Amino acid sequence: MELWQTLSQELGEKVSKSNFRSAIQRLQISLFSQNFAQITQDSVNISNINFCEKARHPPDLPNSNLTNENISNSKSPKISHQDLSEMPDLDLFYNRNNELENLNNLILENKCRLITITGISGIGKTSLAVKLVSEINHHFQSFIWLNLANYQNFTDFKEHLQEFFLESENLNFPNNNQKVLSLTKYLQKYRCLIVLDNVNYLFCKGELAGKYQNHCEEYCSFFQDGAKLVHQSCLILIGGKAPREFTQFKPKNNYICNFPLTGLDIDAIRLIFKDYGIENINNLETLINYYQGNPLYLKSVANLIQELDVNMTDLLTKDVILLPEDLKDNLQQQINRLTAIEKQVLKLLAQENKPVNLLSLSEKSQNSVGDLLNILTSLKRRCLIEQKDNFYDLIPVLREYVKQSNI
Numbered sequence: 190m191e192l193w194q195t196l197s198q199e200l201g202e203k204v205s206k207s208n209f210r211s212a213i214q215r216l217q218i219s220l221f222s223q224n225f226a227q228i229t230q231d232s233v234n235i236s237n238i239n240f241c242e243k244a245r246h247p248p249d250l251p252n253s254n255l256t257n258e259n260i261s262n263s264k265s266p267k268i269s270h271q272d273l274s275e276m277p278d279l280d281l282f283y284n285r286n287n288e289l290e291n292l293n294n295l296i297l298e299n300k301c302r303l304i305t306i307t308g309i310s311g312i313g314k315t316s317l318a319v320k321l322v323s324e325i326n327h328h329f330q331s332f333i334w335l336n337l338a339n340y341q342n343f344t345d346f347k348e349h350l351q352e353f354f355l356e357s358e359n360l361n362f363p364n365n366n367q368k369v370l371s372l373t374k375y376l377q378k379y380r381c382l383i384v385l386d387n388v389n390y391l392f393c394k395g396e397l398a399g400k401y402q403n404h405c406e407e408y409c410s411f412f413q414d415g416a417k418l419v420h421q422s423c424l425i426l427i428g429g430k431a432p433r434e435f436t437q438f439k440p441k442n443n444y445i446c447n448f449p450l451t452g453l454d455i456d457a458i459r460l461i462f463k464d465y466g467i468e469n470i471n472n473l474e475t476l477i478n479y480y481q482g483n484p485l486y487l488k489s490v491a492n493l494i495q496e497l498d499v500n501m502t503d504l505l506t507k508d509v510i511l512l513p514e515d516l517k518d519n520l521q522q523q524i525n526r527l528t529a530i531e532k533q534v535l536k537l538l539a540q541e542n543k544p545v546n547l548l549s550l551s552e553k554s555q556n557s558v559g560d561l562l563n564i565l566t567s568l569k570r571r572c573l574i575e576q577k578d579n580f581y582d583l584i585p586v587l588r589e590y591v592k593q594s595n596i
């Protein structure tokens with residue numbers, strides 16, 4: 190009798206032998222909805238905020254055939270922690286379906302350990318990576334996005350990441366005194382996704398492409414470990430160019446991959462122009478070719494056209510390459526990072542109105558063929574020039590800028 194009274198009080202309804210089962214079922218449903226409401230409250234919008242989020246999906250642990258002893262004892266503990274405080278918000282995003290599919294496969298199917306996404310400034314590397322990680326981050330136990338512009342000292346970077354991993358472990362095992370591990374040990378122990386944007390901030394100005402600044406050399410060994418050691422994580426490096434050391438790896442190595450990003454296709458560019466109220470452009474291909482499908486440059490051109498209210502067709506038939514001020518600033522910033530000899534070679538290439546081969550370039554340059562080759566390689570790695578067979582050429586918008594300005 191007392192039992193029924195206590196149950197009735199606790200459940201807030203009269204409970205007897207006849208309705209006991211249904212009352213307990215109602216209790217279960219009510220508890221579930223409370224938990225669900227709590228979970229929904231805990232989950233947060235992915236925007237520019239720092240948060241720890243419980244994974245909405247269980248981590249998809251790799252069925253890897255890992256052989257390294259360091260990770261053979263890892264039981265892939267359940268741990269779900271994210272830090273997106275340095276990840277930019279995604280603006281309007283068109284197309285890139287093929288790129289997203291390829292990157293998805295490289296990361297989830299091929300279990301690629303290190304991917305570099307490279308391409309000229311404004312081509313859409315960061316945007317693509319933001320879109321990508323929003324699709325795949327639930328396959329990882331922990332996920333962090335860092336902007337390397339904020340970590341031009343490896344020690345700061347290392348400490349920040351170690352703190353993140355300790356926080357992850359404390360969330361899952363609050364009573365254990367976790368030891369700080371080396372970064373690579375964390376990559377081995379957990380399946381982590383680490384995105385490092387703006388890798389170019391680690392390199393020196395005024396040196397050929399890819400030379401590390403002081404205080405940044407240790408990044409080189411961290412990246413090499415990330416590429417060479419067996420682990421279950423994925424590092425995505427985003428920058429104008431891949432670090433120099435990656436040229437040493439065989440192109441067919443499945444665990445390391447460079448993903449050079451090219452411009453957007455005509456449908457995506459048409460949509461961008463439509464956003465600026467510009468429609469029915471004839472010769473859109475010509476325009477895309479001038480700016481190499483670069484969404485940043487084309488948005489800047491669309492903005493200028495919208496402001497000036499000029500007729501696109503008139504401009505295109507006159508072969509005009511518009512250089513809005515913000516586009517010039519972007520190109521000048523890239524030029525400011527070059528060596529004096531790289532600038533000279535840009536000027537030489539700009540004087541030509543067609544692709545030039547190495548031999549005719551060496552006749553006009555004061556540099557030896559060997560030096561010239563290094564300079565051209567560096568400019569190519571910065572995505573400022575293109576090479577087809579033995580011929581080198583400037584991208585059209587850069588040619589126009591170099592001709593007009595005193596670089």
Ligand SMILES: Nc1ncnc2c1ncn2[C@@H]1O[C@H](COP(=O)(O)OP(=O)(O)OP(=O)(O)O)[C@@H](O)[C@H]1O
Pocket residue numbers: 280281282283284285308309310311312313314315316317428429453457461484485488
């Ligand atoms: N797929 C896309 N659809 C529409 N707009 C895009 C797309 N990708 C990029 N953009 C736009 O292009 C501009 C440049 O993109 P983003 O910042 O991703 O380039 P980036 O390659 O990372 O440049 P940087 O090297 O200077 O960091 C942004 O305004 C972005 O919104």
Ligand SMILES: [Mg+2]
Pocket residue numbers: 314315316386387
């Ligand atoms: Mg970027």
